[in-house]
Structure formats: C-alpha cells, structure tokens
Amino acid sequence: MALRRITAALAALALAGGPALADETCQSPYLPKLAGQEDYVYVWTLGIEGVGDGSDKLVTVRTNPSSPHYGKVVHSLSVGGRHEAHHAGLTDDRQYLWAGGLDDSRIDIFDVGSDPAQPTLWKTITDFEEETGGVVGPHTFYAIPGRMLISSLSNTKDRGGKTALVEYANDGTYIRTIWMPEGAEYGYDVRVNAHLNRMLTSAFTGHENYMRKLSDLLGDADAMKKFGNTVVVWDFHARKPLQTLDVPGAALEIRWALNPIHEYAFTSTALTSKLWGVFRKPDGSFEAVDLIDIGDPAKVPLPVDISLSADDSTLFVSSFMDGTVRVYDVREPRRPKLIHEEKIGSQVNMVSQSWDGKRIYIASSLLASWDGTSGDDPQFLKAFTWDGKTLTPTFEIDFRKEGLGRPHIMRFGQHGLMARAAVTGDARGRDH
Amino acid sequence: MSHPGRGIACVLLVGSLSVAGIAHEGSPEPPPRARTPGFDAPPPGSYELPPIQRLSPHRLLDERGREAPLLELEPGHLALVSFIYLSCGHACPRTTAVLQGMDRTLAERGLAGRVELVTVSFDPERDTPARMGAHRAALAPRGRWRFLTARDPASIDPVLADFGQDARLLLGPDGEPGPLISHVLKVFLVDSEGAVRNIYSTGFLDPRVILNDLLTLEPVGAAPAPPASAASPS
Numbered sequence: 001m002a003l004r005r006i007t008a009a010l011a012a013l014a015l016a017g018g019p020a021l022a023d024e025t026c027q028s029p030y031l032p033k034l035a036g037q038e039d040y041v042y043v044w045t046l047g048i049e050g051v052g053d054g055s056d057k058l059v060t061v062r063t064n065p066s067s068p069h070y071g072k073v074v075h076s077l078s079v080g081g082r083h084e085a086h087h088a089g090l091t092d093d094r095q096y097l098w099a100g101g102l103d104d105s106r107i108d109i110f111d112v113g114s115d116p117a118q119p120t121l122w123k124t125i126t127d128f129e130e131e132t133g134g135v136v137g138p139h140t141f142y143a144i145p146g147r148m149l150i151s152s153l154s155n156t157k158d159r160g161g162k163t164a165l166v167e168y169a170n171d172g173t174y175i176r177t178i179w180m181p182e183g184a185e186y187g188y189d190v191r192v193n194a195h196l197n198r199m200l201t202s203a204f205t206g207h208e209n210y211m212r213k214l215s216d217l218l219g220d221a222d223a224m225k226k227f228g229n230t231v232v233v234w235d236f237h238a239r240k241p242l243q244t245l246d247v248p249g250a251a252l253e254i255r256w257a258l259n260p261i262h263e264y265a266f267t268s269t270a271l272t273s274k275l276w277g278v279f280r281k282p283d284g285s286f287e288a289v290d291l292i293d294i295g296d297p298a299k300v301p302l303p304v305d306i307s308l309s310a311d312d313s314t315l316f317v318s319s320f321m322d323g324t325v326r327v328y329d330v331r332e333p334r335r336p337k338l339i340h341e342e343k344i345g346s347q348v349n350m351v352s353q354s355w356d357g358k359r360i361y362i363a364s365s366l367l368a369s370w371d372g373t374s375g376d377d378p379q380f381l382k383a384f385t386w387d388g389k390t391l392t393p394t395f396e397i398d399f400r401k402e403g404l405g406r407p408h409i410m411r412f413g414q415h416g417l418m419a420r421a422a423v424t425g426d427a428r429g430r431d432h
Numbered sequence: 433m434s435h436p437g438r439g440i441a442c443v444l445l446v447g448s449l450s451v452a453g454i455a456h457e458g459s460p461e462p463p464p465r466a467r468t469p470g471f472d473a474p475p476p477g478s479y480e481l482p483p484i485q486r487l488s489p490h491r492l493l494d495e496r497g498r499e500a501p502l503l504e505l506e507p508g509h510l511a512l513v514s515f516i517y518l519s520c521g522h523a524c525p526r527t528t529a530v531l532q533g534m535d536r537t538l539a540e541r542g543l544a545g546r547v548e549l550v551t552v553s554f555d556p557e558r559d560t561p562a563r564m565g566a567h568r569a570a571l572a573p574r575g576r577w578r579f580l581t582a583r584d585p586a587s588i589d590p591v592l593a594d595f596g597q598d599a600r601l602l603l604g605p606d607g608e609p610g611p612l613i614s615h616v617l618k619v620f621l622v623d624s625e626g627a628v629r630n631i632y633s634t635g636f637l638d639p640r641v642i643l644n645d646l647l648t649l650e651p652v653g654a655a656p657a658p659p660a661s662a663a664s665p666s
Contacts, residue, residue, distance in 0.1 A: 030633050032616055092633070093598040093616045145618050146484055146596055146631035169485045170596050176482045194636045197471035237641060238479035263470070284471075 052403030071395030089141025100138035186228030203228020273297035365406030476647035483627035495565030517555035544575030
C-alpha cells in the first residue's frame, strides 16, 4: 500500500498537531516541527566553475552524532548549471524541499521525505518568470497549507527591485501573483504570524544589483540608492498590505517571536547594520523600532541572517563582511544585550539552530558575485554546539576541497519523522 | 548498515526528544498558553480565493456501505472536506469539534443547504461504514454532513494523493503497524467545480475565517477568472 509507514509512534504528536507553533525556530508555523536530533542538514549550494562539476546542487550532510558518517557529506545531487542557488523551503508536510535560483528563476523541487538520506529531484519549474507575469528571483519559500508562498526580488521589465509575492500549489501549479504595494515595491523575506493573521515582508534589491560584484556596487552611488527601505505589514488571510514601515538600509531576514503572547518580530538591515524590532501596538497596528547597532556600521559588516531561539530568548546574527556571529539576549526584546561575539571565518552568511538551540550550523556563501569581497573566498559549513555562552566546534566541511561549491541555506531532515521505513524493509535501521 | 533492532531503538529515542521539544522542556518561559486569535477575520468579499488545485472525481463508501461520490455538489454549493481516523486521539477530534460548530453555525445562518461537510476516514480497515455512521449519529448534525470510508487502504490512497493529504502508518516497538497514523491534518474548502479554494491547517482552524471564506464564495461557488494581479508590473 502507498500509505507510508514510519516507526516512532511518539513522533505522531509532532506531526499531528499539538501546539504546532513553529518548526526549528525560523520555519513556517504550518510545518510540523523537527524538535529532536536532526539526522541531516540539506545545504543548497551554488556551483563554482572549476570546482567539482561546477553546478548548483543539494548537498546532504549527516548530522546525527550516533552515525559513523557524522559530519560527512553522504549525498550530493547536482541540478546542472549555475542558477545562483540561494534559498530553499520545505512544504507543509516536509515531504518536498523547494530550492530557488536567483539568476534565471529556476526552481528545483526535491523529494526529501521518501528517503531523507538520499533526496531525489521530483520536479523543476523553469517558466516561473512567464507564469508569474514577470517576477524574477524567487527567494523565500514559505510553506502555507497546501501551498508554497514565495517572496521574490526583481522583475523582467527592468531587472530592478519592483517585485511580488507568488503562490504555487504543492504540486507545482501556479496560483497567483501579488505585486508589492506602491511605495514599498522591493521584496526579500516573507514571514507569517498565524495567531495575529499578520504577514511581514522585507526589502532588498533587484537583479541588476545582486548579480553585480559587491565591490563595484558599493562604488556606484546611483545603484546604491536602489535598495529597499521598508517593511510591509499585511493582512495574511486577505493578502492585503496594511502598513508600510520605514526601515532604511535593506531589511533582510524576518523572525517572528514563537510564543504567541510575544507579538513582535526582529529583522536586521544589511546596509545600515542595525537590529530592528517590529512590535504590535495596543491598537493592533505595528511600529518598527531601531534597537541596536550590529558591530560598527561604519565598517559595513553586512548582517545577513538572524536566528531566534525557540524560547524567544536568544538571537544569533551573522554578518558577512566581518565573518562574525553575534549572539544577543533578547528576553527584553526592546533592549537586546550582546552576550557573545565570535569570528567564524573571513565571510559567513546563513546561521541555523536546532529546536533546542544546542546545535548551530553556519554556512559561508552569500551570492556568487559578492563572495570573496573581504579578501579570500573560503567556502565551508561549520557546526557548533552552544551552551548559552560558548560556541564549541564539532565539525567542518570544506566545500571547495570536497568539490561542492558555495554553501548557502540549510534545512533539517530526520528519519524519525519522514523515513519511508520499516515495513518495506529497505530503510529499516538505515544508517549513513 | 546498522543492526535493524538498533535502528528502531534509535528512532524511538528521536520520538521522545520530539515530544520534549514540543513541551519546551528546559525553557525559561512557561509553555505558550492557548488564546483567542488576536485578529478580526477579514470581511467576506474583501479578498480573493483563487483555485489552488482541481480534484478528480472519487467514489467511496457511505455509512451504509454503498458506493457514493466523495463530492456531490449542485452548482454554486460548497464543501468542507476533512480526513480523520476514529482511533485518533488528538487532532482529529479537535477538527471534528470545530466542524460540529460550523454545522450549527451554517444551520443558524441558513447556509446548511448550500454547504456540505464531508468527513473521510483514511483508516478504512478499522473505520467501517457502520462505525462512521455511528460517529455521525453521535454528532447529530443539523445540516448535510456525510461520513465516508473506503473498501480498503488501496482505495483511499488515490484520494489522499489527489488532495495532497499526507498520512503515514506508525509502527509500534514490535515493528508491526500500531493504532496511530501521523498526518498534517487539513480541512479543504471545495467548490462545485471540484476546485480547492482554501486549505486550513487544523493548528489554526478558525471558524470565523472559514465562515467568511464560505460567504466570500457562496454567491458564486465556481472558479473566477484569473486574478488581475497576475498582470505584468506597471
């Protein structure tokens, strides 16, 4: 029979509902959470000419310490060509991973549920720009029930920052395009607070900028004006913009607090190097508050990713140009306190943490044309444990030496929740 | 390759950790409390519900064991379709309770004749037509609420695949199928053309939102033209 069978009856509670507040801290609230030990980290990786096959690929890393292959690449699936592989997101049942390319807007959909150890390419969308009416650069892939909500970065008309939100059904069928509102046309991230029926979107820049070398871009005053300065508050159910908040300097990743009584979100601005809070006011509207500088803004550290712990107490911020991760105590969300700062490498980009906050993964690549701006161009995935005070290295993978490319976003997989397991015998006790 | 027994034990440990994570064990904060959603549902007609997916016709078994179409809607009518199994102790009863409230609301609003509730079991081996009928009787619906099951598991699989409703049989410690089926439970709003117009995650199943969605679609029921927002940027 086709009904998939898994062991671990207790895992049903994680899948079947319960509080179902969020996933491993920064995922859509509509995903079942992976709260235990992640068995795999899937790394969506940009190809580098002359490194391995030179193509974008999904790299699977074994991350369960009980495995003899802990900290090793156990699977790599090349999609052929370089498409500026960037972000990826799981569907609402964690069966599929949608992974986008910012250059030609290609979307590869991987089946990561049937065998979490060996993802397969299930479907590829190559007509995103045509189907969506001219949207370019699918960025965040955010699961909503039965659908994938996709924020984007650009458009076919002028390759600038005017862009849209797009929805696809889980089977890859296009549903609709919602252009960003007048005065807040740029896009980047999208995040939903289901308890408040509110959605936040942030704003980066268009294809003409993000495909240029960063060093050239920083010296082009006109180009530097073409970055977003807004965060938009939406009625999520109606998909209607309600408020445009002034958040100058390209707000990137957005993280809602996970506890439903915490009615706020964080974001960071890349160009102005600030941490912002977006707080719900007593009248139900929202305000954006400049909370704190991240490093020295004059040195343009370029904060690029943030990761909030499941208990809303700790916020990790990674900044690209100085290769540094900073950790803030945000239990008082309007008064963040820096509690740890550590240089990880000459450049870092994404930072992801496990649900229990004890394991931290950091990847090095931002964009093909921006990597290496600070000097050398190392490409790595580094794993750490976090005890509340110290990051302790556990393993590191050199993505150049392994012939893989530039590691970007990381998503977690687990046998206990997803494996097509025991009854068929082919996956029982599988250990990679 | 590890020993099979070791593999099972390992996965069970993962399950335990998952539950601990849900309970926020060790968190300095108390577990999040249940609360009334902090928003007003957008008014009917103030938004669009474009078709998400088109369903194929399916035939299942009604409460008397007779073959019956999954959907039998007159033009302009709507259905709320949910999948449950009667041994489910958590999400399914919660979903059914919300739908029971919807049944009463629809009757009070005079919509019961135009909106059908359909509850389908994805555990046909245990959920016989008679058991589904008894379940319906216990709920005493005021409107049209059908309870369907299938002849066998193979008959329900294509239905689940068509809706995109996942379901995984869980094995007990002995490696044999246990009583539980894991699933990300959803409720589907379907129009008379067989188009899914919204999907609700049971974690956020809000009767106010469902009612306004029904009222948004009810005057028409059929799929609208593609939204104008898909046009090129101006």
